[in-house]
Amino acid sequence: MRAARPKQPYQVFQIDHTFFKNYEGQTCNLASIRPALQYLPSGEIKYKLRHPEEWTILPQRRPNKPRELLAPLYNEAKKLKPDKIRHLQILKQFLPIEYHPFYDSLQSE
Known part of the structure; x- marks a missing residue:
């Protein structure tokens, strides 16, 4: 950790059980x-x-309208550019298989 920033090295302290104090019942001006x-x-x-x-x-104050009554921002999923779809398909090989259907369901422009 000390070598992480050679110009401004971190100060590293090794602590043990004596570092922790019991503040229960203490008044403190923070x-x-x-x-x-x-x-x-x-x-x-x-x-x-x-x-x-x-x-x-x-x-906290409640909004004027409950979230259920607000109109949706989008009526359909955003379509991606073909290059973006291709790149995401390439990246799919590095993801767990349970996420593949999501990437297969993306729509192109």
């Missing part, structure tokens, strides 16, 4: 808070400020 965020598939965002706490829903 310049900023960096919460842990959890993004849920439902669109909700949860956060917690301390590791042992439970996740809390982040209050």
Whole structure:
């Protein structure tokens, strides 16, 4: 790691168990808070400020229209240029076979 940047080498410290401290019950004046965020598939965002706490829903304004009522941006899949299709077919040999049907289904202009 030290040799990764010869002109400005990284400072590398080897740490052991004595590096980690117990901050439970300590008060601390921080310049900023960096919460842990959890993004849920439902669109909700949860956060917690301390590791042992439970996740809390982040209050946020709801959009005027639910996502289901919004019109789709495209009516059909975008067609690719023939060269792009050919290049993707070449790359297919490096991908797992379960992804091949996706590349076979791409449409050309």
